[in-house]
Amino acid sequence: MPAGSFTTDIAAIRERARQKMEQGPVTGSYGKDPKEVVAVLNEVLATEIVCWMRYTRHAISATGLSRAQVSAEFTEHAESERGHAMRAAERISQLGGDPDFDPATVAGRAHTTYETFADEDLEGMLRDNLTAERIVITTYQEMIRWIGNDDPTTRRLLEDILADEEEHADDLIDLLGT
DSSP: OOTTOOOOOHHHHHHHHHTTGGGTTOOTTOOSOHHHHHHHHHHHHHHHHHHHHHHHHHHHHOOSTTHHHHHHHHHHHHHHHHHHHHHHHHHHHHTTOOOOOOHHHHHHHOSSOSOOSOSSOHHHHHHHHHHHHHHHHHHHHHHHHHHTTSOHHHHHHHHHHHHHHHHHHHHHHHHHTO
């Protein structure tokens, strides 16, 4: 084989694949402690649930001249956040963990808060949500750096969610007119 070509021992890989089959996708080459990754993903799950609830509340509570446009954006973002939560939960399950949807602990694990400071003030709602987006952008970037190349699947999941969160922040900036 020419220098620099990809080569691997398929027979050895097949043998290792037959071992510890109950671990599913977590193989010997997995670079992190799955329990640590599950704990981090349960924080993501909680954060996304809280964001989904806040956006949903704001979509319903919004009033004023720009209500229709802002409420539609909040509804769109809420659905996106719910989808992120489900994707994080599915990855937790793939890694052999239990997605923690317990309402009693969600707020404590979330990186953002449900608390809103501007119940009927559209600009305040936009700012509340922009603050939350900026928090998750920062924490998800840190998670991605922590995972590095040790778990490419979880890293890609977080990168996909991060891209959506950055788009949400950009949408909110546009609505604020800043």
